[in-house]
Amino acid sequence: MTTSNNSAQFDELIHAPLRLRICASLAPVEWVEFAQLKQNLGVADSVLSKHLKQLGDAGYVRIERFTKLGRSHVRVSLTTAGRRAYVGHVAALREITAGRRAYVGHVAALREITAGE
């Protein structure tokens, strides 16, 4: 089922810059391996683990550990609740910047009017 999100909802947990970056990296994929996510974000293992634990405790992220050909792997993915919260948070950020664009446009319009006079 496809649900386009129209309900913007600010999420304090996701708002932290690194957690937002983690969610943004996970958004276009079904899952990613921990090592690749770490490389994508350019952060240390401990830092990423700490933030993933916080997101996992909130039920936003699923962390799966498994062994393949004798090597252990960790897969990270967004849960449905996490995706909903992330999409809502991005929509909320867009609403905030839309207010800015409206204000900038209004100032530009006022300048044009005063220049015409």
Added chain:
Amino acid sequence: MASTEDSMKQDRAAKLLQSVEQDSQQMVDVSGNPRGLLTSVVAVSAVVFTMFQAYPPQAYWLALLYLPLILWYVLTQRGRAKPRALSNTSNLLTGSYAGYFFLCILLINCLGFWEATHLAEVLAKVVVTFISGMFLVTKMQAAYNRARVQDGNDNIQ
């Protein structure tokens, strides 16, 4: 008039949105196929397509050139992030992706009319097919990547 606090909040939100876009784009690039593989597929296809038309029965063995590419593709998929299936394909099917796809079909049909017989003509046809194919495939890939970023940030599946 917007207060300074509001303005700062809006600036911060704009920066965060920019960072979101960059990180999603980076993950889309990482989880997609490598550029070299795409270039190789187009190059091999240009050679195979031209040779099949120029020297029909003898050139069929050239299809074997796809085998190392398939192997390369399989190897690159190991440990790679799994791309999310697009939940909303309407933008993709009505946007620039579909346009470039139809241009690709048109190109293949038009090149079918060019009957290259001499070696110089065959080489010229390979080069033309490769350059035009690469242009269209790159545009299609960029449109698909944009759709993936937008879908990931806008849709709940």
